[in-house]
Amino acid sequence: MSDAYIVGAGMIPFGRYPDRTYFQLAADATLMALDDCGLSIKDVGVVYASSTFNAASMLGQKMLQQIGQTGVPVINVSNACASGATAVREAFVAIKSGLYDVVLAVGAEKNPRGMLAGSPVDGPPPEGLFGSVSMPALFAEAGMVHANAYGTTIEQFAQVAVKNHHHATMNPKAAYRKETPLEEVLASEMIAYPLTKLMCSANVDGAAALILVSEKKARELGLSRAVRLLGSALASDPFEPRNPDMLDPNSVTRLAVAQAYEMAGMGPEDMDLVELHDCFAVAEILHYENLGLCADGEGGAFIDSGATALGGRIPVNVSGGLLSKGHPIGATGVANMVEIIDQLRGEAGARQVDGAKIGMTHVLGFGTGSAAGVHIFEKA
Amino acid sequence: MTSTTNIARKAGNKSVRVGEDGSVWIEGYRCGACGAVMPVQTIACRSCAGRVAPEAYRSPETGTLYTWSVVHRSYPGVAVPFVSAIVDLDGGLSFKGTLKGVPFEALQAGMPVRLVFDDAGGAVDGDGHPYVGFHFVAGDAS
Numbered sequence: 001m002s003d004a005y006i007v008g009a010g011m012i013p014f015g016r017y018p019d020r021t022y023f024q025l026a027a028d029a030t031l032m033a034l035d036d037c038g039l040s041i042k043d044v045g046v047v048y049a050s051s052t053f054n055a056a057s058m059l060g061q062k063m064l065q066q067i068g069q070t071g072v073p074v075i076n077v078s079n080a081c082a083s084g085a086t087a088v089r090e091a092f093v094a095i096k097s098g099l100y101d102v103v104l105a106v107g108a109e110k111n112p113r114g115m116l117a118g119s120p121v122d123g124p125p126p127e128g129l130f131g132s133v134s135m136p137a138l139f140a141e142a143g144m145v146h147a148n149a150y151g152t153t154i155e156q157f158a159q160v161a162v163k164n165h166h167h168a169t170m171n172p173k174a175a176y177r178k179e180t181p182l183e184e185v186l187a188s189e190m191i192a193y194p195l196t197k198l199m200c201s202a203n204v205d206g207a208a209a210l211i212l213v214s215e216k217k218a219r220e221l222g223l224s225r226a227v228r229l230l231g232s233a234l235a236s237d238p239f240e241p242r243n244p245d246m247l248d249p250n251s252v253t254r255l256a257v258a259q260a261y262e263m264a265g266m267g268p269e270d271m272d273l274v275e276l277h278d279c280f281a282v283a284e285i286l287h288y289e290n291l292g293l294c295a296d297g298e299g300g301a302f303i304d305s306g307a308t309a310l311g312g313r314i315p316v317n318v319s320g321g322l323l324s325k326g327h328p329i330g331a332t333g334v335a336n337m338v339e340i341i342d343q344l345r346g347e348a349g350a351r352q353v354d355g356a357k358i359g360m361t362h363v364l365g366f367g368t369g370s371a372a373g374v375h376i377f378e379k380a
Numbered sequence: 381m382t383s384t385t386n387i388a389r390k391a392g393n394k395s396v397r398v399g400e401d402g403s404v405w406i407e408g409y410r411c412g413a414c415g416a417v418m419p420v421q422t423i424a425c426r427s428c429a430g431r432v433a434p435e436a437y438r439s440p441e442t443g444t445l446y447t448w449s450v451v452h453r454s455y456p457g458v459a460v461p462f463v464s465a466i467v468d469l470d471g472g473l474s475f476k477g478t479l480k481g482v483p484f485e486a487l488q489a490g491m492p493v494r495l496v497f498d499d500a501g502g503a504v505d506g507d508g509h510p511y512v513g514f515h516f517v518a519g520d521a522s
């Protein structure tokens with residue numbers, strides 16, 4: 001079975017694009033990824049196109065109508081916030097199958113404005129009557145489980161936002177590039193305790209694309225900037241008694257990461273950096289533990305130790321993460337891989353993690369169920 | 381709560397049941413093979429995939445507070461702040477609901493709470509049928 005390599009990566013700056021469509025954004029990112037490796041859309045054998053909100057309107061075909069209708073198969077993917085990782089996972093499977101030598105995975109989103117909610121239900125609008133259906137409340141409740149069990153403080157949760165906003169100041173493609181000291185994070189509008197506004201992800205538009213190739217094709221193109229995809233895992237919510245009344249970020253993430261580590265033949269101690277799904281500041285603390293970066297219950301102390309900041313033992317979200325780079329939902333899972341690839345190539349500029357050889361990405365999707373994707377990359 | 385209308389009330393939530401006599405209760409489903417409990421009728425067991433459909437049971441309305449958030453920003457028209465709570469009912473079901481009458485600083489994981497049926501904020505469906513909803517109160521409240 002051929003190894004899968006990433007040879008091309010592209011990401012547009014995240015922000016607001018009022019004058020461009022989601023499929024134009026997808027085309028922009030795709031052309032960047034193709035130019036990155038000197039290939040043409042005519043070389044691509046199959047397309048996996050991710051958009052949480054627009055997969056059903058044939059994002060991939062609309063994109064090809066912009067840049068070249070080569071007639072290849074297109075699979076449009078929607079899997080909540082894990083859509084992008086799902087597209088890459090399928091691209092990986094396509095390479096592994098031996099059927100294709102060059103595969104495109106692209107994610108693009110123009111996010112709806114305002115606070116995101118879970119899926120609608122039958123009966124009267126539930127908000128306020130049956131608790132809150134807002135995503136901030138849902139993650140706040142998950143954070144409070146951690147706070148109640150381990151004494152994690154709002155200051156520790158807020159430090160995630162301080163760190164990731166700091167990282168974003170070094171990323172010219174991040175939507176928000178502004179330092180936010182702890183006092184400012186704590187003093188910003190309270191949304192759902194313990195989450196203030198600056199502890200919620202940046203709701204923006206964006207697109208990102210990767211070109212995956214077989215080993216044969218990678219050698220033909222040259223391995224100097226290639227990155228090997230060692231592990232690709234996707235999991236759905238296993239049975240948990242409270243799910244889905246309380247969506248569980250932990251069990252589905254743990255299921256995915258165990259598979260990714262096994263596939264890669266590695267463990268958390270092997271990772272040089274991680275991009276994980278910090279949709280809300282509390283989530284990053286939970287995922288330190290879910291991904292095995294620290295022991296259960298120690299997430300609060302782990303952020304305090306500085307281990308996850310640039311220059312620390314295992315930098316997390318040096319791109320700025322979803323909190324400040326931004327969270328265009330269907331693009332997010334591809335974009336955090338673009339960051340890892342830039343880092344493993346040594347091309348990440350001011351936020352470069354010294355000597356990075358192995359990196360991991362994680363995304364978590366919540367809707368009426370859950371999905372998590374974990375990918376592990378190694379410099380070729 | 382009492383109903384002063386002769387228009388039949390409707391369940392305002394997937395697990396609320398309204399009897400022909402107007403009585404209301406919470407229904408859960410329990411798998412006879414593995415004992416797993418779920419809030420809706422499924423075709424097979426969600427947990428063990430056993431092909432005998434989990435059987436309906438009438439849930440107790442007492443339980444404990446698992447977790448919560450005090451919600452300060454909501455959607456237009458929704459009064460804030462309020463407590464969005466996850467409650468584990470005795471018997472195994474867990475629900476999200478609004479917890480009322482407890483000062484925010486007195487909230488404690490594991491505190492006893494009780495489900496109380498209500499009129500779902502006065503909501504009615506398109507034909508004027510009033511909904512039956514619920515919220516939670518501290519377990520020792522009346």
Ligand SMILES: [Zn+2]
Pocket residue numbers: 411412413414415416425426427428429430
């Ligand atoms: Zn069962």
